[in-house]
Amino acid sequence: MTARLAATDWRQLGQTPIRSGQIATWVVQWHGSDSGLDRGEILRRRKDWIEALAEAWEAARSEGLIAVLGVANPNPDAFFITRHGEEMLAEDDPVAALRARRRLGVELHPRLERRLRSLTRAGAFEQAAFDALRDVEVRVRDLAGDPRRPSNGGRLIGADLMRRAFKPAGPLSDPTADRGEQVGMMELFAGAFGAVRNPLGHGNVEWTDPTEAAEMVLLADLLMRQLDRIEQRLAP
Numbered sequence: 428m429t430a431r432l433a434a435t436d437w438r439q440l441g442q443t444p445i446r447s448g449q450i451a452t453w454v455v456q457w458h459g460s461d462s463g464l465d466r467g468e469i470l471r472r473r474k475d476w477i478e479a480l481a482e483a484w485e486a487a488r489s490e491g492l493i494a495v496l497g498v499a500n501p502n503p504d505a506f507f508i509t510r511h512g513e514e515m516l517a518e519d520d521p522v523a524a525l526r527a528r529r530r531l532g533v534e535l536h537p538r539l540e541r542r543l544r545s546l547t548r549a550g551a552f553e554q555a556a557f558d559a560l561r562d563v564e565v566r567v568r569d570l571a572g573d574p575r576r577p578s579n580g581g582r583l584i585g586a587d588l589m590r591r592a593f594k595p596a597g598p599l600s601d602p603t604a605d606r607g608e609q610v611g612m613m614e615l616f617a618g619a620f621g622a623v624r625n626p627l628g629h630g631n632v633e634w635t636d637p638t639e640a641a642e643m644v645l646l647a648d649l650l651m652r653q654l655d656r657i658e659q660r661l662a663p
Contacts, residue, residue: 428483429492429512430521443496446504450480487512490525526638536651538562543644552640559647560624564588566654567616570661571598585624589616599657612653619646
């Protein structure tokens with residue numbers, strides 16, 4: 428519906444879309460002029476279309492794609508396409524991009540929120556996922572005491588760091604959990620870095636679905652919240 432509104436150059440026409448009038452115009456256009464019915468009769472017969480369009484209009488408004496014009500036009504039925512709406516329409520797949528941003532409408536972990544919010548608003552979900560997992564890696568290293576490779580003292584990174592930190596009897600493993608839970612936590616963190624962080628770091632990931640990329644940001648958020656619990660357990 429927003430794309431259909433944007434297809435009209437309202438500024439050139441010196442007009443603004445009026446909700447009730449625009450919905451009525453669409454219904455009459457879609458019904459066709461060869462039916463022999465006048466405008467009033469078409470609108471009476473197509474109440475289902477009117478209700479569906481009204482629902483779509485309110486959905487677009489709730490997503491911030493359109494807004495009431497306000498002071499510029501005192502008519503409460505006068506709307507315009509917002510900057511957010513124009514950004515969404517510029518996406519290759521506006522619906523997918525909108526779903527991804529909706530996924531990330533939740534409150535992110537405080538350690539991720541400030542830096543990632545600007546990236547997710549810009550639609551840079553792959554970069555947001557990469558940065559989020561990098562922050563998880565930094566925190567795991569700090570909590571685990573920066574473990575090193577026994578062979579050469581080199582710094583552990585990625586999945587290797589996760590396995591060393593979370594292995595049974597490792598510095599971040601929960602000694603009160605059974606071995607299956609300990610291994611499961613280790614595999615959760617190591618899997619996130621092996622399957623997501625490493626490919627992102629190598630630059631060979633092209634997520635065609637922004638929603639999938641948004642879910643990766645939420646995966647990092649989940650890991651960060653698990654680290655909150657671990658930090659509380661380790662506290663004196």
